[in-house]
Amino acid sequence: MFTHRLVFPASVLRGRGAIKHLGAMCGRLxxxxxxxxxxxxxxxxxEQVAEQLDQQMVSYLGHDMLTGQCCEEEIKRLADRLKLQGVEVVVATGGGRALDTAKAAGVLCNIPVVTLPSVAGTCSAVTPLAFRYHSNGQFRDMYPLAYGPAAVVIDADLLAxxxxxxxxxxxxDTLxxxxxxRAISDLGQLTGLSGVARTNSELCFTLIxxxxxxxCEAVRKGxxxxxxxxxxxxxxxxxGLTSIMSNGAHTGAAHALYDGFTACEKTRHIAHGLLVGFGNLCLLALENRSDEELLVALELARASAIPVHLNEISPxxxxxxxxLIIDQSxxxxDMANMPTxxxxxxxxxxxxxxxxxxxxKT
Known part of the structure; x- marks a missing residue:
């Protein structure tokens, strides 16, 4: 019988000012x-991290600035530093690639990682997965980790x-x-975790x-x-729960197109979710959905400041x-998950x- 392994973060703190609890969380780890x-x-x-650690009498060892790629070389380099400095808890900040690098290095060293995302670009802060790339930025694989973050701190004031x-x-990425x-799941087989994952994914869509x-206006105003x-x-x-309950097997043509974009030097530097967001629209077209439905999706993409034309990605x-992008996709x-x-x-x-x-014009 197949065993489905679920790996959740140990603790999640969310809301405005959540960073004020970071020191206490780290002190327990x-x-x-x-x-x-x-x-x-x-x-x-x-500044806030150092202050929080000081309040709990946790020694702050400074910072390690990552190169920007979650690649095997960078994961190993960070793991070596963690061992050399005797680090007991990692505070990981930034976006998905930084958080994934820290999570992967933490697992290698068996050191707890507290994620403190400074941008809301993906659900990486909560998942036991690492999107790994080659050193040149081209996508490599989605790598499952033995365990997830020890704690997640989602501070709306910081992210604003x-x-x-x-x-x-x-x-x-969340859309x-x-x-x-919806495109890859069998509506007649949505039992147990697959049904919950689909419900979660629809809730994501509804909230957005x-x-x-x-x-978006809140972020414009800070x-x-x-x-x-x-x-x-x-x-x-x-x-994040959708990713966890599906063990990462919830992706399709939108993420496949993202993989393709990373094969092109002109587009691989664009944020993951912006390329996936454009890929979402192409997925709807691949499904032969009506013009009316596509126009509604385009309107939502614009409201979310997601690119709707290739010229907005790279002119x-x-x-x-x-x-090249299409062939790689x-x-x-991810493309193998598509029903046809x-x-x-x-x-x-x-x-x-x-x-x-x-x-x-609508």
Whole structure:
């Protein structure tokens, strides 16, 4: 009998000012803490992290600035530093690649990791997964970890001050939970965990549909509101639970197209969720959904500041670039989850249809 292994974060703190509980959380896990993340992430939280650790008499060992890629080399480099410095608890901040690098290194060293996302770009903060890349930024695989974060701290006040495109990335990635799970799941077989995962994914869609525009406005103003909190719950909690309960097997053509984008030098630097968000629209076209439904999805994407045309992703993509992206997407493991085989022509036509409809004034 197949055993489905569920790995949840040990503790989740969410809401405005949640960072004020970080020190107490770390103090229960270890007495020597290292802050890990990207340059912007570290700059946005280091003062508060150091203050929180000091209040709990936890030794702050400084920070380790990551290169920006969650690749095997960077994971090993960080793991070596954790061992060398005798780190007992890792505070990981930044976006998905930084958090995934820290989680993977923590598992290698058997050191607890507390995730403190400084951007809401993915559900990485709560999942026992690492999206690994090659050192050049091209997608490699989705790597399951033995355990998830020891604690997750989701502070709406902190996340309200991040650049808007990161929230938009989170919205795009979270919308994919619904669009993709709906496309690949068998409605007649939604029992147990698969049914719960699908319900969670639909809740993600509903919250974004109602609150995305106001949440984006909160980030533009740099001040948290109820809408932002609702959207953050969708991005981190409900989307994260969908990933956990499906063991990562909830992706389809939208993520496959993202994989393809990472094969192209002109697009691989674009945030994961922005590319997935565009991929969502192409997925709907691949499913032959009506123009009316696609126009509604385009309107939601615009309200979420998600790109709806290739020119918004990269204005100088050549036909050869697009062929490379499509060919790579068709080879991606995510594409194999689709209920029918997708051809190069179908994907190209889907992209063209989305772009044509994106120019329609509603």
């Amino acid at each position: 270890g007495q020597r803490a290292l802050l890990v993340g990207g340059e912007r992430g570290i700059a946005s939280v280091e 001050t991040s650049p808007l495109h990161w929230l938009s990335a989170g919205l795009g 994919a939970k619904w669009y993709e799970y 549909k109602h609150y995305a525009a106001d949440a 001040q948290a509101n109820l809408a932002l909190e609702q959207v953050l719950d969708a991005i981190f909690l409900y989307a 100088d993509l050549s036909d050869a670039d697009l062929s 068709l080879r991606a493991p 085989e997708i051809t190069h022509r179908q994907m190209r036509e889907a992209i063209a249809r989305v772009q044509t409809l994106s120019l329609v």
